[in-house]
Amino acid sequence: MRYLNFILLAILALSNGYFMVDGGKINYKDALTKSIMFLEAQRSGKLPRNNRIKWRGDSGLDDGKLAGVDLVGGYYDAGDNVKYGLPMAFTITTLAWTAITYKSELKTTGELGNVHAAIRWGTDYFLKAASKKNLLWVQVGDPVKDHQCWTRPENMQTPRTLYKINQQVPGTEIAAETAAAMAASSIVFRDVDQKYSRKLLNKAKLLFDFAKSHKGTYDGECPFYCSYSGYNDELLWGATWLYLATKKAEYYKFITEQAVSSSVAEFSWDLKYAGAQVLLAEMHLSGEHSVQNFKQQADNFICAVLPDTSFHQVYITKGGLIHLRDGANTQYVTSTAFLFFAYSNILTKNRENVHCGKHQIKPARLREFAKQQMDYVLGSNPNKRSYMAGFGVNPPTQPHHRGASVPILESKTVVECGMSFSKWFQRDAPNYNELTGAIVGGPDKNDKFIDKRSQSSMLEPCTYINSLAIGPLAELAVHGK
Numbered sequence: 001m002r003y004l005n006f007i008l009l010a011i012l013a014l015s016n017g018y019f020m021v022d023g024g025k026i027n028y029k030d031a032l033t034k035s036i037m038f039l040e041a042q043r044s045g046k047l048p049r050n051n052r053i054k055w056r057g058d059s060g061l062d063d064g065k066l067a068g069v070d071l072v073g074g075y076y077d078a079g080d081n082v083k084y085g086l087p088m089a090f091t092i093t094t095l096a097w098t099a100i101t102y103k104s105e106l107k108t109t110g111e112l113g114n115v116h117a118a119i120r121w122g123t124d125y126f127l128k129a130a131s132k133k134n135l136l137w138v139q140v141g142d143p144v145k146d147h148q149c150w151t152r153p154e155n156m157q158t159p160r161t162l163y164k165i166n167q168q169v170p171g172t173e174i175a176a177e178t179a180a181a182m183a184a185s186s187i188v189f190r191d192v193d194q195k196y197s198r199k200l201l202n203k204a205k206l207l208f209d210f211a212k213s214h215k216g217t218y219d220g221e222c223p224f225y226c227s228y229s230g231y232n233d234e235l236l237w238g239a240t241w242l243y244l245a246t247k248k249a250e251y252y253k254f255i256t257e258q259a260v261s262s263s264v265a266e267f268s269w270d271l272k273y274a275g276a277q278v279l280l281a282e283m284h285l286s287g288e289h290s291v292q293n294f295k296q297q298a299d300n301f302i303c304a305v306l307p308d309t310s311f312h313q314v315y316i317t318k319g320g321l322i323h324l325r326d327g328a329n330t331q332y333v334t335s336t337a338f339l340f341f342a343y344s345n346i347l348t349k350n351r352e353n354v355h356c357g358k359h360q361i362k363p364a365r366l367r368e369f370a371k372q373q374m375d376y377v378l379g380s381n382p383n384k385r386s387y388m389a390g391f392g393v394n395p396p397t398q399p400h401h402r403g404a405s406v407p408i409l410e411s412k413t414v415v416e417c418g419m420s421f422s423k424w425f426q427r428d429a430p431n432y433n434e435l436t437g438a439i440v441g442g443p444d445k446n447d448k449f450i451d452k453r454s455q456s457s458m459l460e461p462c463t464y465i466n467s468l469a470i471g472p473l474a475e476l477a478v479h480g481k
Contacts, residue, residue: 028477034437035466039118045073055433059153063140074125078462079401081153085138089177090269091463092122096184098471105474123185138174139163149417150425152406163220171218173227175211176234179204183241208238229271232260237272256290263297265304265313267335274301278343285350303356319382319447327457330442333373334468340370374472382447390436397430398453400460404435439465
């Protein structure tokens with residue numbers, strides 16, 4: 001009888017989005033809600049009345065004035081106060097993909113509206129940044145000056161230098177990624193706000209044409225966001241989202257006749273091939289035979305990541321975590337979990353498997369691995385601690401983040417940059433403000449983690465870590481295993 005009661009309790013826990021682990025429990029619904037709240041903490045501009053992050057205030061209200069344009073809004077990418085176009089666009093594209101794929105789950109958890117608001121905060125900004133044809137404002141803020149001052153965005157006085165791409169200074173990666181963000185978001189808002197959806201789609205078309213007709217890598221965001229992978233992945237990614245949004249032959253033709261693709265072992269703000277391949281694999285399984293090669297490449301991604309295949313390429317720590325490289329490593333964890341869950345659902349729906357040479361991997365194995373990665377981040381790991389601020393057992397208290405680690409100051413307070421680091425950055429104590437929901441960079445390849453904000457590779461959060469965590473968390477909150 002005692003054993004039966006345990007089983008019944010376990011079933012009840014799973015049905016409510018919990019999963020028992022290491023004597024504790026992971027509340028996926030709570031993690032989902034908090035992961036979205038972190039994105040709200042990254043907002044720049046005039047905050048809405050329903051702002052849930054009470055220690056955040058309006059910031060960057062003069063952004064764009066140097067060039068007589070309105071560039072107020074958008075997101076700070078991580079723990080600094082610069083607005084970078086490439087990672088911001090990737091954040092929005094992946095949020096839109098999440099809203100499309102997990103619409104039902106987000107509705108069930110009551111978070112669909114918050115995800116829509118997060119997307120719109122980005123697309124409203126991109127509409128301003130791309131207001132003129134063949135011109136896109138891609139960055140606001142001098143990154144060198146910004147990184148020399150440790151202050152909240154509400155009090156920053158560092159230069160809000162503006163950077164753009166145009167016909168003379170191309171930036172194919174950023175233009176194509178922003179096109180992908182606008183096209184994917186147009187699908188999200190199609191049934192919510194048709195006029196807005198059309199506006200996004202029209203802008204996506206123009207941006208993609210610009211990316212395609214003026215090819216070149218923009219190095220202006222280097223060394224902070226250097227495109228090591230080149231722009232072919234963004235062109236395939238952008239064309240895929242435009243085809244999904246329009247079903248127009250010109251984008252299908254680009255995908256099948258002009259685009260370059262490659263088998264890879266990661267999905268990130270810099271490398272989009274695997275994401276496009278999963279989307280195109282679904283098209284193939286739905287009857288589009290001309291994109292069959294993308295199914296094999298999507299399979300190759302899985303085979304390269306899973307440790308139980310002979311094609312395995314990715315390092316897995318002893319504790320079971322993917323580790324590609326130091327510096328926001330959890331971005332590869334959440335991106336892999338997202339693709340594994342998404343692809344598993346596609347394969348299940350079409351009664352297909354992953355083919356790793358002669359070996360076949362069933363969709364259930366993908367789900368199992370994806371869940372393991374998310375559980376590690378949320379507390380099921382050798383250190384028995386959460387890597388999401390404000391969530392679970394022994395979460396990080398010192399995220400490498402200016403806004404969270406500096407106390408609320410009067411709006412007119414002048415911060416002396418030279419003293420700001422000794423006063424707030426080097427202070428060995430919990431941040432003044434909890435950065436709720438932020439998934440920090442995480443442990444090193446030996447599962448070692450130090451909760452000190454000076455350890456930026458371990459403690460800095462990024463918007464694209466969380467944007468890719470929302471889908472897996474919605475999946476787990478509703479479906480458990």
